[in-house]
Amino acid sequence: MTIAARLQTEITPQGTDYDTVRGVIELISNDYRSQPTLETIAAELGQSPTQLQKVFTRWAGLSPKAFLQAVTLDHAKRLLGHEGLPLLDASFEVGYSGPGRLHDLFVTHEAMSPGVWKAKGEGLTIRYGYHPSPFGTALVMITDRGLAGLAFDDPGERRDAFEDMASRWPRATYVEDAAATAPYATRIFDPARWTADAPLNVVLIGSDFQIRVWQALMTIPLAKAVTYSDIARDIGQPTASRAVGAAVGRNPISFVVPCHRALGKSGDLTGYHWGLTRKRAMLGWETGQTAA
DNA sequence: ACAGGATAATCTA
DNA sequence: TAGATTATCCTGT
Secondary structure, eight states, X not given: OOHHHHHHHHTSTTOHHHHHHHHHHHHHHHTGGGXXXXXXXXXXXXXXXXXXXXXXXXXXXXXXHHHHHHXXXXXXXXXXXXXXXXXXXXXXXXXXXXXXXXXXXXXXXXXXXXXXXXXXXXXXXXXXXXXXXXXXXXEEEEETTEEEEEEXXXXXXXXXXXXXXXXXXXXXXXXXXXXHHHHHHHHHHOGGGOOTTSOEEXXXXXXXXXXXXXXXXXXSOTTOOEEHHHHHHHTTOXXXXXXXXXXXXXXXXXXXXXXXXXXXXXXXXXXXXXXXXXXXXXXXHHHHHHHO
């Protein structure tokens, strides 16, 4: 099956594939010590091993076995590429404006003026919509300059995704407009559409420090990872790795600004705003994209 | 307080 | 005395 056809299947409103994947990740994260076999996992989820096989190849282009490996600590360390780490490309510009061509997703980005951030979005109109994605229901937020927010909605979660996002720019005006945001969702989650001739424009709204961190994140290639301290060093504040962690966690454009590619020095995933499980899923999914 | 981490101090076999 | 646990400090919201 081609990538495009696969995406066509998984972007169905049901989104059951991700539910299954999430279940598997949670299971193996909880008792990774006991090295559960595929049969055990399938049984616990009330599915047959063949069914799991199907879901994984459809979702990530990986066999269940390959996927399980992709989600281990071991693999996370490998993503860091301790031998000859390409490190962050020095080409990203520090400061505001200046779109640059970036990796994999072909994103151009600009930073909104600091005033907008300080005014908490005053005078800004943000249109939003909910769309199915490989990682559950995605909440997409756009301004007239481009993509400004991407969040994930988990029905049973502590905090509603919209509320979470809207609290970042509380004085902006919000208008539901799924027709306007739908093309963004399609573009973002379909690797077949990741082409240079149709770049995705994103708008970063945050503090100066945050924007430098987010720009650094965007230079990490697909299926690679760097540590928080790598980023700190790269933006010229080598002792601020903890502040970097906080800034990474405040990234408003999940997935597109690949905050899931920031790991602890030991390879630990350490945290993710939209749930560690989702971070694992993204890294596993990306591994599948490169394998294909 | 923190989604981190380097370094120093202190403990342990 | 090496090697493994704590203590402390740093940084921006």
